Structure formats: C-alpha cells, structure tokens
Amino acid sequence: MRPNAIAFDAYGTLFDVYSVSALAEDLFADKGAQLAVIWRDKQIEYTRLRTLCDQYADFWQVTGDALEYACEALGLDLTAAARDRLMGQYAALSAFPENVDQLHRLKEAGITLSILSNGTPWMLDQAITASGLGGYFEHVLSVDAVKQFKTAPQAYQMGPDALGCAAKDILFVSSNCWDICGATWFGYHTIWLNRYGHPMERLGVAPHHIGSSLKDVADYALGITA
Amino acid sequence: MRPNAIAFDAYGTLFDVYSVSALAEDLFADKGAQLAVIWRDKQIEYTRLRTLCDQYADFWQVTGDALEYACEALGLDLTAAARDRLMGQYAALSAFPENVDQLHRLKEAGITLSILSNGTPWMLDQAITASGLGGYFEHVLSVDAVKQFKTAPQAYQMGPDALGCAAKDILFVSSNCWDICGATWFGYHTIWLNRYGHPMERLGVAPHHIGSSLKDVADYALGITA
Structure with a gap:
C-alpha cells in the first residue's frame, strides 16, 4: 500500500x-x-x-x-x-536507534505522520523532545481527549477524525500485537512491528503486514515491500 | 454484613x-x-x-x-x-479442599448461593460436577448470555438481575483482585479471597473485606468476622 x-x-x-x-x-x-x-x-x-x-x-x-x-x-x-x-x-525514554532516519524518509515522501497513544499530551511532548523526534509528527493524538485507552474503538476513532480519511487508508504501526489486533478490528491498514520476535496473538485477526524495525515499516509504506 | x-x-x-x-x-x-x-x-x-x-x-x-x-x-x-x-x-478442574464444608455452612444458614463467571454454561456444568459442588448453587450465571466478559458492567449486572436485589446487598467473592475491583466499582459488597498473598491492585478502589480461604468468606457472611 x-x-x-x-x-x-x-x-x-x-x-x-x-x-x-x-x-x-x-x-x-x-x-x-x-x-x-x-x-x-x-x-x-x-x-x-x-x-x-x-x-x-x-x-x-x-x-x-x-x-x-x-x-x-x-x-x-x-x-x-x-x-x-x-x-x-x-518521561524521557530513549527512541529506537533507527527512528530518525526512517521517519525522515517517510516525511520526505510526503506522508503525513502522526502518533496515536495512550500517553498523556505532557508525556508525549516530553518523550518526543527527549528522543529527538520533534518536528516529524503533524498530529500527536492522546487518548486523554476521549478518556478511553486503546483498544477501545473511541480511542482508535481519533485517527480518522484528525487525519480526515478512513481508517483503511491509514497505516497503523505498533510493536504491541494487542494494539495491532485492536486497530485491525477497528478497520486500519496495519503493520505489526514485531521487534522482539513474539508469537502472534490468537485472536482470530491478523495484521496486513509484519516487520521487525522501522525500516521495514518505511519500506512497506513506500512500496518497496509488497 | x-x-x-x-x-x-x-x-x-x-x-x-x-x-x-x-x-x-x-x-x-x-x-x-x-x-x-x-x-x-x-x-x-x-x-x-x-x-x-x-x-x-x-x-x-x-x-x-x-x-x-x-x-x-x-x-x-x-x-x-x-x-x-x-x-x-x-473442563474438570479440582475444587479447593475447603469448599464443600464452607458452602454447606452458608447454605444451611439460608443464604442464596450463586456463581457469576466468565465460563460458558457447559464449562461451568462440567466443573461443578467434576468438583462435587452440585446442588449448592441456585443460579449459575455465565457471561455468555450477555457476550461481555468481566469486568464489563453488563457482566456484573447479571447478579442483581438474577438474584432480585441490589448489588450492594450481594456479597461478591473472588480470588482475582481485578475481579474484586470491577465488582466493587459496579456496586457489590465485596470480599477478596486472597489465596496467594498477592499485593492489592493499585486502582483506587478497595474491597470491603479480605480473606484467605472460603472459611474466611463464610465467617464474614455469617457475621462471625466484622
């Protein structure tokens, strides 16, 4: 996609x-x-x-x-x-080492980047700044606005609402398999960033693609991986 | 109580x-x-x-x-x-060894006993029979009827609906602290059967009483423990 x-x-x-x-x-x-x-x-x-x-x-x-x-x-x-x-x-977590280069590739390609997180706005601000990811994200969406954590549908709905397109046209990226299952059920196009080689959750639902680093995500979004 | x-x-x-x-x-x-x-x-x-x-x-x-x-x-x-x-x-789990004696005490005292469980009706039937607890429970309530698992309020609502009294007048018993938190939030009078000496969940809610075996539950329900 x-x-x-x-x-x-x-x-x-x-x-x-x-x-x-x-x-x-x-x-x-x-x-x-x-x-x-x-x-x-x-x-x-x-x-x-x-x-x-x-x-x-x-x-x-x-x-x-x-x-x-x-x-x-x-x-x-x-x-x-x-x-x-x-x-x-x-409040000042490290970013994964490949992040900056891959976010740069995606942003250069004209893709709108956003975060949809359980974190509070303050926590997300702190983490983005501490990890040097400032400037990459047009929308930083916190479920604090709807007072429901993922995997509640109300939390996932924030994406389409902010981005102005259907969930199926948004690539949702998470390393948490449960989050990927929730997002897929909700209707997103999903890629599971399986950083730790975990088994797939047995929930009767599967992501559209699986990768192991943000480079795999960028390759998939840019059409380099089918 | x-x-x-x-x-x-x-x-x-x-x-x-x-x-x-x-x-x-x-x-x-x-x-x-x-x-x-x-x-x-x-x-x-x-x-x-x-x-x-x-x-x-x-x-x-x-x-x-x-x-x-x-x-x-x-x-x-x-x-x-x-x-x-x-x-x-x-499908044929063991009962805890003190169960029969304590359920007998409670039933003899005229208290209506029921089960409210995530299990299916079939699983509950099997487990009750296998563990020799048949005959003690007037209501065996499975969340399968509402298609929502505990801790959803719809699941807890089955208790008052079947027993014909308010949640606050029903003693809810669980060894699972998360279940006790959910039931307390819902409005039950609760006793946490802390069989394994676990820490209390940090959810800003506390059971009305804590015991460590079904004997403690029976003592509490029969007014032997305040």
Whole structure:
C-alpha cells in the first residue's frame, strides 16, 4: 500500500519502554529487568480494567500505580526518591536507534505522520523532545481527549477524525500485537512491528503486514515491500 | 454484613485453575508450571481485549487460543492429543479442599448461593460436577448470555438481575483482585479471597473485606468476622 498517512503507537513502538531497565538495575540490583517487565504488563492491564469499567485515570497516574504494584510484588522498597527517578526516566525514554532516519524518509515522501497513544499530551511532548523526534509528527493524538485507552474503538476513532480519511487508508504501526489486533478490528491498514520476535496473538485477526524495525515499516509504506 | 445472597467467581475462586499444572508437567517436563501461568494470564488478557473491541468469543474458545499462544511462547510442541488432554483437564478442574464444608455452612444458614463467571454454561456444568459442588448453587450465571466478559458492567449486572436485589446487598467473592475491583466499582459488597498473598491492585478502589480461604468468606457472611 502507499498510505496518505501513518499513525504510530508511541510506547514500545517509537520509544523503548524497557530503556528504564538500566536505571531500575542501578536502583534494585538484579531485579531491574524483572521490574521493568512487571511494570509494563501491569500498566497495560490497568488501562484495560479502567476502560472496561469506565474508571479512567490518565496514563501518568496509571504508570505510577503500576510501578508501585510491581515493586510490592517483587518485595522492593520504593522510596520517594527512587519513584521520582524511575518516573522521570519514563518521561524521557530513549527512541529506537533507527527512528530518525526512517521517519525522515517517510516525511520526505510526503506522508503525513502522526502518533496515536495512550500517553498523556505532557508525556508525549516530553518523550518526543527527549528522543529527538520533534518536528516529524503533524498530529500527536492522546487518548486523554476521549478518556478511553486503546483498544477501545473511541480511542482508535481519533485517527480518522484528525487525519480526515478512513481508517483503511491509514497505516497503523505498533510493536504491541494487542494494539495491532485492536486497530485491525477497528478497520486500519496495519503493520505489526514485531521487534522482539513474539508469537502472534490468537485472536482470530491478523495484521496486513509484519516487520521487525522501522525500516521495514518505511519500506512497506513506500512500496518497496509488497 | 449478613447478605441475602452471595455471588462467587468460579475460576481461581472455587476451582483451582493451576490444578492443570500437574498434567502440564507430565506433558512438558519442567515447563508445566510456567505454561499454566502464561495460559491463565493470556486467557484473561484475551477476555479483556475481546470485550473492549466487541469481538466476543466464548471462554472455551478463548481458553484454547490462550493455550496455543502459551505453548508457542515457550517453544512447546502442542500436539492435538496434548491439547485435548489439557483442555479436558481444564473442563474438570479440582475444587479447593475447603469448599464443600464452607458452602454447606452458608447454605444451611439460608443464604442464596450463586456463581457469576466468565465460563460458558457447559464449562461451568462440567466443573461443578467434576468438583462435587452440585446442588449448592441456585443460579449459575455465565457471561455468555450477555457476550461481555468481566469486568464489563453488563457482566456484573447479571447478579442483581438474577438474584432480585441490589448489588450492594450481594456479597461478591473472588480470588482475582481485578475481579474484586470491577465488582466493587459496579456496586457489590465485596470480599477478596486472597489465596496467594498477592499485593492489592493499585486502582483506587478497595474491597470491603479480605480473606484467605472460603472459611474466611463464610465467617464474614455469617457475621462471625466484622
């Protein structure tokens, strides 16, 4: 396909959410990597439970709550100072190394680039700036505007509304397979950026294409890969 | 409280979902316990994603899908015979050992007992029979009737509808903390059966009481514990 617009998921797709692991390892010796995984899983779980029950709290709140749960689950003493440092790191995540070159290719080709994320506007601003991705995105859409997290249809609807075209004409990119399943069900043209070689979710729905880096996404969007 | 009615979650609360571990260990050597955990986590994840996206498939389907994912994630070769044996075991889970005595106490006291579960009617029938709990429950409510899994409000609404009283007058019992959070948000009087000493979820909501076995639940419902 040759899309007019691309909507990128942010966390895990553009920004490396496990880049907090290094700091976590500094703070909690050999449990940092495990903490990062539980933190991330619990964060996502809370977005779903809150959306299912219409009990929205924003992603910054949910991220802090998930961190506290993860520390308690691992028996780690989360001091106020450690909490501030980990949350601060989450607000300034690293981008994946190939990002800038590939976003540049896409932008040069005249494709409208956007982000559609569970993050708050403030978190997205911080992450975009910290990772040097400023200037690439015409729309930075936060589900905070609709108070429902992905994979709720109301969250995905923000893309067509902002971009002025049908979901099927927008290429939706995410490294999170569950996000890809939700977006495909919603009607987007989808590419799963399977960065970690995970199995496909068994949900009876499949992405239109699968890649392993943002270069694969750019090649696909530019028609270099069928 | 002295409730007129109690609604029990089934899987993990009355029936031990990890009782499949032994069979899984037989089939897959030292990866059985890990398989049981991933299987359960993925099963729950799929119920949420399908409900959020209005893509209901019943719990038997979701359970089989989750088993396939879990095996692939662990690099295990799931033969058709192994799949049949594991799914068959899931349809005949063990009850927790204290169940019968405690359900007997509650029933003798004139409290209406019911189940409100994500399971299909067929799965619940099988599990109740296999675990020797037949005859204790006046209502066995499956969310299959509303095609939305817990924690959707439509699922919780089945309790008041069937029992003919307000949610606040029904004691809702679950070992799954997320289920307790959803039920509390919905309006039930709740007791978290924290069988495994897990941390409380950080969702800004708390159960009315916490116990560690069905004896604690019965004591609470019969007014022996405040």
